[in-house]
Amino acid sequence: MKISFCGAAGTTTGSQHLIDVNGSRILLDCGLYQGRRDEANERNRHFPFDPASLDAVILSHAHIDHSGNLPSLTSRGFKGNIYSTFATRDLCQIMLADAAHIQAQDTKWLNKHRTKNGKPALEPLYTQIEAEECVRQFVTIGYERPIPVADGVTLTFIDAGHILGSAQIVLDLVERGRKKRLLFSGDVGRGDNELLRDPAPCEDVDLLIMESTYGNREHELPTQANHLLRDVLVRALERRGKVIIPAFAVERTQQLIYVLHRLAEAGELPDVPIYVDSPLAVGATEIFRLHPECFNEEVYRFLFEKRDPFGFENLNLIRKVSESKALNDLDEPAIIISASGMCEAGRVLHHLRNTIEDPRNTVLFVGYCAEHTLGAKIRRGDQEVPILGDTFRVRADIQTLDSFSGHADRSELLGYFDRIGGRKERIFLVHGEEDQSHSLAEALRERHDGRIEVPAWKSRVEI
Numbered sequence: 001m002k003i004s005f006c007g008a009a010g011t012t013t014g015s016q017h018l019i020d021v022n023g024s025r026i027l028l029d030c031g032l033y034q035g036r037r038d039e040a041n042e043r044n045r046h047f048p049f050d051p052a053s054l055d056a057v058i059l060s061h062a063h064i065d066h067s068g069n070l071p072s073l074t075s076r077g078f079k080g081n082i083y084s085t086f087a088t089r090d091l092c093q094i095m096l097a098d099a100a101h102i103q104a105q106d107t108k109w110l111n112k113h114r115t116k117n118g119k120p121a122l123e124p125l126y127t128q129i130e131a132e133e134c135v136r137q138f139v140t141i142g143y144e145r146p147i148p149v150a151d152g153v154t155l156t157f158i159d160a161g162h163i164l165g166s167a168q169i170v171l172d173l174v175e176r177g178r179k180k181r182l183l184f185s186g187d188v189g190r191g192d193n194e195l196l197r198d199p200a201p202c203e204d205v206d207l208l209i210m211e212s213t214y215g216n217r218e219h220e221l222p223t224q225a226n227h228l229l230r231d232v233l234v235r236a237l238e239r240r241g242k243v244i245i246p247a248f249a250v251e252r253t254q255q256l257i258y259v260l261h262r263l264a265e266a267g268e269l270p271d272v273p274i275y276v277d278s279p280l281a282v283g284a285t286e287i288f289r290l291h292p293e294c295f296n297e298e299v300y301r302f303l304f305e306k307r308d309p310f311g312f313e314n315l316n317l318i319r320k321v322s323e324s325k326a327l328n329d330l331d332e333p334a335i336i337i338s339a340s341g342m343c344e345a346g347r348v349l350h351h352l353r354n355t356i357e358d359p360r361n362t363v364l365f366v367g368y369c370a371e372h373t374l375g376a377k378i379r380r381g382d383q384e385v386p387i388l389g390d391t392f393r394v395r396a397d398i399q400t401l402d403s404f405s406g407h408a409d410r411s412e413l414l415g416y417f418d419r420i421g422g423r424k425e426r427i428f429l430v431h432g433e434e435d436q437s438h439s440l441a442e443a444l445r446e447r448h449d450g451r452i453e454v455p456a457w458k459s460r461v462e463i
């Protein structure tokens with residue numbers, strides 16, 4: 001039995017872990033590595049294994065850093081099943097198509113520079129057609145339904161509470177009479193989520209591969225999120241300005257819609273129009289409506305009262321470019337939720353250009369912004385920022401709420417670990433910058449005797 005850490009080891013993106021057991025090869029996640037263009041290009045185009053040699057892929061959730069390189073895998077010879085939950089499959093359908101679109105644009109941009117410098121033009125990592133073909137290899141399973149996926153390997157998905165359809169992956173492995181239970185956490189939610197159930201505890205775990213994104217950071221409490229959001233919005237709208245919320249199209253946007261719905265119902269929100277301006281977010285919202293099996297009790301009750309959690313008066317979902325452009329001329333207070341969350345692409349860039357120099361306006365961040373992104377620059381208080389080729393002075397009020405984070409913080413990760421039963425003889429911390437993973441490793445060593453490691457990229461362990 002071997003585990004090879006082929007991605008998201010020592011970093012947060014490009015999740016890929018390869019399990020060799022009983023002569024079968026199973027890949028957990030096939031995420032896109034996101035970082036400096038050249039490095040990302042190199043890593044995403046070359047797998048450290050032959051895709052055709054894999055027997056199956058198991059996908060924890062639809063986020064691009066976990067699913068985004070699947071089309072490369074299937075177009076380079078992988079013919080087996082990709083196991084996921086129902087909602088993960090549906091989300092992948094639109095997210096991989098969107099990723100292909102971004103790849104095409106990126107490649108065009110890169111090629112402009114390459115041809116100028118006499119270098120050969122690049123092909124995009126994968127096309128929209130390849131993304132669509134990849135989704136045909138999905139095989140979907142509900143939570144808590146054990147299913148054999150290879151000789152001596154039984155898979156069970158359990159709730160991860162991170163995004164719609166997100167799962168922890170439980171593998172019951174048998175090799176030459178030896179039995180081991182391996183748990184891969186995927187990305188772990190915080191619990192007390194507006195929409196989702198808490199991460200489910202797992203029993204009898206021998207081997208644990210666990211995320212550590214916020215291994216050394218604490219967030220505001222999730223239960224404070226609604227009040228904090230209300231306070232920021234009320235203050236911002238008193239100035240009669242616009243509030244721009246850059247948000248991830250999947251999960252964060254729907255979570256915001258639901259919270260705004262509840263606040264509006266309770267009469268706690270100023271009576272202003274709310275726009276969700278992102279075709280991907282609008283598509284994702286439709287998928288959310290199709291998957292009540294993923295929601296927590298409260299949202300269920302809401303649905304039973306025949307109410308749509310993702311639709312209410314004042315809320316406008318925008319797909320058309322013309323309607324999006326019309327928002328530029330809007331001369332009244334409004335809330336505009338738009339992607340991308342890190343302000344690297346998407347329609348939010350136009351809204352920022354249009355609003356960031358007016359002190360009546362507010363830009364509110366509710367999610368993670370990776371280093372070097374435009375979102376990170378605005379958040380940390382840069383006075384001038386480049387947006388789509390021009391420089392802008394930041395005069396709008398900049399606010400940040402991290403209570404909406406989709407990732408467990410340090411205390412929540414420790415709580416998650418404590419609820420896992422079994423010997424937990426070997427623990428591998430992945431999906432974190434090194435300082436975050438090592439800090440969490442230290443905290444775990446204080447409470448547990450098992451062997452706790454932070455594996456290096458491309459390293460392999462024998463079990």
Ligand SMILES: [Zn+2]
Nearest residue numbers: 061063162187
């Ligand atoms: Zn995720």
Ligand SMILES: [Zn+2]
Nearest residue numbers: 063065066187
């Ligand atoms: Zn992730």
